[in-house]
Amino acid sequence: MALSIEDLKLAILEKATKSPKPQLYIKDFYECDADAKPRVVKNAANDLVKEGKLMFWSSGSTTMYALKSRIKNEEGAEGVN
Amino acid sequence: MAKHETPLLDQLESGPWPSFVTDMKHQAETKPEVWDILGQLELSYTDKITHWKHGGIVGVFGYGGGIVGRYSDLPKRFPGVEHFHTVRVAQPSSKYYSTKHLRDIMNLWEKYGSGMTNFHGSTGDIILLGTRTENLEPLFWDLTHDLGQDLGGSGSNLRTPANCIGQSRCEWSCYDTEECCYFLTQKYQDEIHRPAFPYKFKFKFSGCANDCVAAIARSDIAVIGTWRDNIRIDQAAVKEYVAGNYPANGGAHSGRDWGKFDLQKEVIGLCPTGCMWMEGGQLKIDDKECTRCMHCINVMPRALRPGVDTGATICVGAKAPILDGAQFATLIVPFMKVSKDNEFEELVNFIETVWDWWMEVGKNRERVGETMQRVGLPTFIKVMGIEPIPQHVKEPRSNPYVFWQDEEVPGGFERDVVEFRKKHAA
Numbered sequence: 001m002a003l004s005i006e007d008l009k010l011a012i013l014e015k016a017t018k019s020p021k022p023q024l025y026i027k028d029f030y031e032c033d034a035d036a037k038p039r040v041v042k043n044a045a046n047d048l049v050k051e052g053k054l055m056f057w058s059s060g061s062t063t064m065y066a067l068k069s070r071i072k073n074e075e076g077a078e079g080v081n
Numbered sequence: 082m083a084k085h086e087t088p089l090l091d092q093l094e095s096g097p098w099p100s101f102v103t104d105m106k107h108q109a110e111t112k113p114e115v116w117d118i119l120g121q122l123e124l125s126y127t128d129k130i131t132h133w134k135h136g137g138i139v140g141v142f143g144y145g146g147g148i149v150g151r152y153s154d155l156p157k158r159f160p161g162v163e164h165f166h167t168v169r170v171a172q173p174s175s176k177y178y179s180t181k182h183l184r185d186i187m188n189l190w191e192k193y194g195s196g197m198t199n200f201h202g203s204t205g206d207i208i209l210l211g212t213r214t215e216n217l218e219p220l221f222w223d224l225t226h227d228l229g230q231d232l233g234g235s236g237s238n239l240r241t242p243a244n245c246i247g248q249s250r251c252e253w254s255c256y257d258t259e260e261c262c263y264f265l266t267q268k269y270q271d272e273i274h275r276p277a278f279p280y281k282f283k284f285k286f287s288g289c290a291n292d293c294v295a296a297i298a299r300s301d302i303a304v305i306g307t308w309r310d311n312i313r314i315d316q317a318a319v320k321e322y323v324a325g326n327y328p329a330n331g332g333a334h335s336g337r338d339w340g341k342f343d344l345q346k347e348v349i350g351l352c353p354t355g356c357m358w359m360e361g362g363q364l365k366i367d368d369k370e371c372t373r374c375m376h377c378i379n380v381m382p383r384a385l386r387p388g389v390d391t392g393a394t395i396c397v398g399a400k401a402p403i404l405d406g407a408q409f410a411t412l413i414v415p416f417m418k419v420s421k422d423n424e425f426e427e428l429v430n431f432i433e434t435v436w437d438w439w440m441e442v443g444k445n446r447e448r449v450g451e452t453m454q455r456v457g458l459p460t461f462i463k464v465m466g467i468e469p470i471p472q473h474v475k476e477p478r479s480n481p482y483v484f485w486q487d488e489e490v491p492g493g494f495e496r497d498v499v500e501f502r503k504k505h506a507a
Binding site: 058 | 134135167444
């Protein structure tokens with residue numbers, strides 16, 4: 001039986017916190033609730049972004065999700081100058 | 082005065098064609114940061130690597146697409162391109178703009194960005210190249226509130242749907258591509274502005290097989306206008322073409338003398354299915370053999386027209402050559418009625434069936450065409466609930482094996498081993 005939306009959001013946050021990979025594809029969250037439809041998982045993850053608990057990271061062609069504390073931020077990162 | 086020496090780029094100005102280098106130098110007169118693009122590009126030519134860092138967390142509030150983060154990996158040397166984000170602005174249907182609107186967009190971009198643009202990107206968006214993070218929200222506010230224009234898609238989103246000029250100006254358009262594109266753009270706002278899929282997903286809508294938006298080559302779902310009755314023939318006009326009184330191709334190639342129009346060579350002989358012939362001074366078409374390629378109609382537009390029972394062919398799975406090379410879309414539904422009268426119900430059902438399957442089965446960064454290729458067309462059409470037809474067959478089988486599903490075999494594949502052993506001792 002599928003989790004409630006709130007429980008699914010908690011499971012997504014737990015996955016984003018504990019996963020060895022700091023940034024995750026939407027499909028990585030599907031395992032948070034094997035009974036939930038992919039669209040339900042997508043909507044829950046996007047709600048967490050709206051709530052400021054997750055952030056998007058986009059290469060331009062693909063989008064990933066991460067906690068703000070774990071996300072790769074190019075801004076201010078120094079290059080080989 | 083040039084901020085950086087650019088001898089390699091300068092060579093690109095020496096040819097007879099217009100040069101982006103010249104344009105950028107011109108732009109640098111009012112936007113000095115453009116010198117840093119030239120300087121960094123010159124260095125990339127020397128180093129033979131890019132100095133752009135691609136991607137990031139930049140965006141506007143509530144959106145998960147439309148902005149592509151870009152940074153220089155040499156920000157101290159090229160401070161003008163320390164941040165150089167791309168903004169994708171959704172184009173209006175068929176790319177109709179008023180001159181005033183274009184000027185307003187350019188004024189906005191001069192205010193908040195580098196002034197550099199790409200009209201248009203391959204998805205059709207207006208691409209505004211180069212701005213800083215702190216300019217994104219003010220730019221977005223002005224764009225949406227003052228100009229009434231939205232951002233397009235990027236990342237794992239539905240990309241900005243694109244359509245040809247359609248029935249607004251083209252008599253060949255077999256359905257209202259603008260209405261269809263607009264309707265689906267409004268319906269799928271969430272999918273355009275927030276990531277939804279394993280990878281990018283594109284719709285394109287062409288009114289006929291001339292496919293002016295290259296739907297069959299560049300979109301995951303290509304909706305291409307067609308008809309299922311007969312090509313309409315005006316035999317009197319055919320005679321005028323043969324007599325040389327009407328210019329072939331609407332006069333499109335009249336800049337050079339190609340000689341007298343030759344119906345046999347230029348139309349009948351080029352028909353891909355050989356379904357046309359002349360008989361008793363009349364042009365005949367075996368319409369059941371016609372593939373609706375549009376060639377004969379293009380050559381003799383005053384004599385031939387698409388039929389009147391119109392709709393669209395749906396092809397799935399095209400992509401550009403990032404992985405495994407470029408791929409054309411595969412025909413899935415030969416004919417579908419596409420109408421606003423039922424809110425494009427059949428097309429919407431088709432799209433959402435594809436999405437539901439691909440979101441579950443598609444791997445990360447795998448276009449739907451690649452997923453189809455991986456699982457095979459028979460599996461895909463079964464998922465879609467579509468009966469196989471000869472047009473789905475790419476080529477005749479080259480091996481003798483026929484694969485049957487369990488339910489297609491009387492009694493299935495489960496055997497009573499005891500019964501079997503009565504006849505076939507171990």
